[in-house]
Amino acid sequence: MPGNTNMSIRVDSELKHQAEQILSQFGMNMTGAVNMFLQQIVRERAVPLSLSLDSSRAVYADLLAAQTDRAQGYTGRESEEVLADMRDLIEKAGQNG
Incomplete structure (x- = not known):
């Protein structure tokens, strides 16, 4: 051990x-x-x-994508749904490891 x-x-x-x-x-x-x-x-x-000499482009791209999603009606996910997905991923990782 x-x-x-x-x-x-x-x-x-x-x-x-x-x-x-x-x-x-x-x-x-x-x-x-x-x-x-x-x-x-x-x-x-x-x-x-993530190594980048210009990470501001990645952040800006993420902000634009989020803005587009909101404009198309996306309001996000409930925290319990996110936590359930995380638990599932952890369980699957444990089975594969």
Whole structure:
């Protein structure tokens, strides 16, 4: 059975502070976030980052798509429906893993 190990990394103090504030809004801490990141690397066998020199285009494209969806009457999904879909995906991932 694998045990826990300590990691030591250097991070800009302001960046760390800002990240901790955001993570706390999700009820998470830095350790949990780093563990999730590492688990995703192992699961996907890839680094889960989207690297781009101009990410503003992707954000702008997403905003335009959302605006078009709303104009066509899309009002979103109920949170319980989203959570049920997430539970199904987690269950399926567990069966395949």
